Amino acid sequence: MSTVAAHHDDDHHHAPPAGMKRWLFSTNHKDIGTMYLIFSLIMLFLGGGMAMLIRAELYMPGLQLLEPDLYNNMVTNHALIMVFGVVMPAAAGMANWMIPLMIGAPDMALPRLNNLSFWLLPAGATLLIMSVLAPFFGGGAPVNTGWTLYPPLSIQAGMSMDLLIFTLHVLGISSILASINIITTIINMRAPGMTMMKMPLFVWAWFFTAVLLIIVMPALAGGVTMLLFDRHFGTSFFDAAGGGDPVLFQHLFWFFGHPEVYVLLLPSIGVMGVVIPTFSRKPLFGYKSLVWGMVVLTILGCVVWAHHQYTIGMSVFATKYFMIGTILISIPVGLMIFNFVFTMWRGAMTFETPMLFSIAIIIMFSFAGATGVMLAVVPADLQYHDTYFVVAHFHYALIPGALFGLYAGVFYWLPKWTGHMYNEKLGKIFFWWTTIAFNVTFFPQHFSGLAGMPRRIVDYGVQFQEFNVISSIGGFAFGLSHLLFLYIIIQTVRGGKKAPAMPWEGAQIGTSGLEWTVSSPPPHHTFTTPPTVK
Amino acid sequence: MAESEQIAAQAAKIKASNRRVFLTLGMVAVLMFGFAFALVPLYRIICDVTGVNSVATNTTRVKASDVVDMVVDRSRLVTIEFDATINGNLPWEFKPSIKKVQVHPGERKQVSYYFKNNADHPVTTQSVPGVTPWQASRHFQKIECFCFNTQTLAAGEEVEMGLLFVVDAELPKEINTLTLSYTIMDIDRGKALEKPDLSAADNDYEGQSARRISMR
Incomplete structure (x- = not known):
């Protein structure tokens, strides 16, 4: 519980080393956090560019821009980049920056492991980009399976698939190591007096995220390893011709894939858990119930995966079990939503950009929850399965639920990270622009999906054109808004109004978090002598 | 002097504890990797016993x-x-x-x-x-x-x-x-x-x- 373990590395008492060495060999949680955030920002534009190509292709029926296989490859990599390259690293970057500051630790528990966790990411990203490029240089068929990588199609793809499997291995190892590090930090490195139940909600949220990652990420690694064996070493884990079962891969994938949704969601719930009390100027309502809600969410999240597979023909008993389990998840999630609303109730609210994002998340994520319950119901899902209704549902879940939560975090902590206030006016413009564009993009997809437009297909019937035109225009506006986001960040990094140690008036209300006791930006080394929490 | 010794002892204790947590969690990750492979026979047994998988090959x-x-x-x-x-x-x-x-x-x-x-x-x-x-x-x-x-x-x-x-x-x-x-x-x-080269798609x-x- 003490923090005197600060003396792992000799350079801890000095200023950061100059030049590339500072970043390559960094064991400093703030520098590594910064690198995580920059990495995910770059990946955001890469994955976003792919989304723009998809929307451009779907602007009109017929084939205009992309070959069918390339289109499906874009769909696949858009998903993988956004999940593994953007949301997870961004959340890990925030964890690196904020968890030690919040709990009064001098650094992460395992600083060198931390360095490794980060530097595996560029390696993984390189493999992923090679996988995209290989088909253009005679590498066989591109990966056209969608991010689920279902066999037998994934067994038939060219060498791109192998590169993608290695990508998942590398990124998986990175996030497992990061998760181990975060849990170790939370358990061992808290300042004296910082009990578990005094930790800011963001720390708790990351604790459960890390638990989930350690449990499910290796299962995915095992699944894709078997895929690799089936492709090259003559095994038949998933190949029916040799006695395997392709459905087994679906189970393995979704055993990872469904908890992964909570991996993406929980850090943002954590951000909201610190942002909403700040701008409501009230302590967080129901802190304990939120923590226990996350326990329930973590457990339930691990045992309902097959609701993604109702159409494989499971027995009635099995589908019933997965349906009921899935609907039960709305209880802990609903509890979180109500706790946030009650935190705002009769608070002295102001609407800075992070708060705007948090409120928008509550509304839009609840909407995604409603469509999620629709999809959980077996007979209804058989109708909606693999349509744009599903696409609309999970984008409503993940863009507000994960991405906007991270945006809230970026605006909330930018002053702490950079020492400068961001331009509030531009921040609010960005919020309204991106939120409206997001809804214009994805709301019509509910209708085209209910009308039967299938997902992951390059072309569509002319009757869906109006919805797709609206969706594409919204999509372009949504993409464009991120240039403003980039501009705001660069502007804030380069200068602006000086930020005080506690830039938000209500930030310390009802929380023992120590992040506001250090200056903005914090010195290179913080809490080398342990602070005491009263 | 006594105080610095105390700090060093405390640091060593935390280092040992970090190591313990790291190894425990690492073990969990390795076990879960093995679990994925254990699912291959397990899945077959579960399907045989409960018949949850519809396309039964065991007619x-x-x-x-x-x-x-x-x-x-x-x-x-x-x-x-x-x-x-x-x-x-x-x-x-x-x-x-x-x-x-x-x-x-x-x-x-x-x-x-x-x-x-x-x-x-x-x-x-x-x-x-x-x-x-x-x-x-x-x-x-x-x-x-x-x-x-x-x-x-x-x-x-x-x-x-x-x-x-x-x-x-x-x-x-x-x-x-x-x-x-x-x-x-x-x-x-x-x-x-x-496999045939699927890139010759048409x-x-x-x-x-x-x-x-x-x-x-």
Whole structure:
């Protein structure tokens, strides 16, 4: 519980080393956090560019821009980049920056492991980009399976698939190591007096995220390893011709894939858990119930995966079990939503950009929850399965639920990270622009999906054109808004109004978090002598 | 002096604790990796025991003597539909000689399937059956079936092979139609892994649909 373990590395008492060495060999949680955030920002534009190509292709029926296989490859990599390259690293970057500051630790528990966790990411990203490029240089068929990588199609793809499997291995190892590090930090490195139940909600949220990652990420690694064996070493884990079962891969994938949704969601719930009390100027309502809600969410999240597979023909008993389990998840999630609303109730609210994002998340994520319950119901899902209704549902879940939560975090902590206030006016413009564009993009997809437009297909019937035109225009506006986001960040990094140690008036209300006791930006080394929490 | 010693002792304690937590969690990760592989046999067992996976490949094989005194339920007629699929790019022809038959539960019935090897070399295959709906698979009992053995056909050879089956009387009342589907596979895994280049997409999409034999 003490923090005197600060003396792992000799350079801890000095200023950061100059030049590339500072970043390559960094064991400093703030520098590594910064690198995580920059990495995910770059990946955001890469994955976003792919989304723009998809929307451009779907602007009109017929084939205009992309070959069918390339289109499906874009769909696949858009998903993988956004999940593994953007949301997870961004959340890990925030964890690196904020968890030690919040709990009064001098650094992460395992600083060198931390360095490794980060530097595996560029390696993984390189493999992923090679996988995209290989088909253009005679590498066989591109990966056209969608991010689920279902066999037998994934067994038939060219060498791109192998590169993608290695990508998942590398990124998986990175996030497992990061998760181990975060849990170790939370358990061992808290300042004296910082009990578990005094930790800011963001720390708790990351604790459960890390638990989930350690449990499910290796299962995915095992699944894709078997895929690799089936492709090259003559095994038949998933190949029916040799006695395997392709459905087994679906189970393995979704055993990872469904908890992964909570991996993406929980850090943002954590951000909201610190942002909403700040701008409501009230302590967080129901802190304990939120923590226990996350326990329930973590457990339930691990045992309902097959609701993604109702159409494989499971027995009635099995589908019933997965349906009921899935609907039960709305209880802990609903509890979180109500706790946030009650935190705002009769608070002295102001609407800075992070708060705007948090409120928008509550509304839009609840909407995604409603469509999620629709999809959980077996007979209804058989109708909606693999349509744009599903696409609309999970984008409503993940863009507000994960991405906007991270945006809230970026605006909330930018002053702490950079020492400068961001331009509030531009921040609010960005919020309204991106939120409206997001809804214009994805709301019509509910209708085209209910009308039967299938997902992951390059072309569509002319009757869906109006919805797709609206969706594409919204999509372009949504993409464009991120240039403003980039501009705001660069502007804030380069200068602006000086930020005080506690830039938000209500930030310390009802929380023992120590992040506001250090200056903005914090010195290179913080809490080398342990602070005491009263 | 005493204070700095105390700090050093504290630091060592935390370092040891970090190590412990790291190793424990690392072990969990490794175990979960193993769990993925353990699921391969586990999944098969769970499916066998509970029948949660509908496309049951374990349709029942029985001895002819076992079904001698099986009661024939003349009050019901069940339609059996036959389906044939060729896995991958196997150059075979494979189809049922009759599209569907009607049988009384308990009544023995013989049908046949047509096989032809269009390759220029001998090929050995195995047929894998599946019955839908899954609830019926337990009650569809095969007395003789080509699927009990592998089939080796010389280049250009064609053959008809029989299937003798009985649907037992315990078949749930609500099931009036069941489909027996065979998928025929090249058992030489090395050859089966040789895939056509799918990047030549335009021609290939047609090729794949042609490869699936339509039923007469």
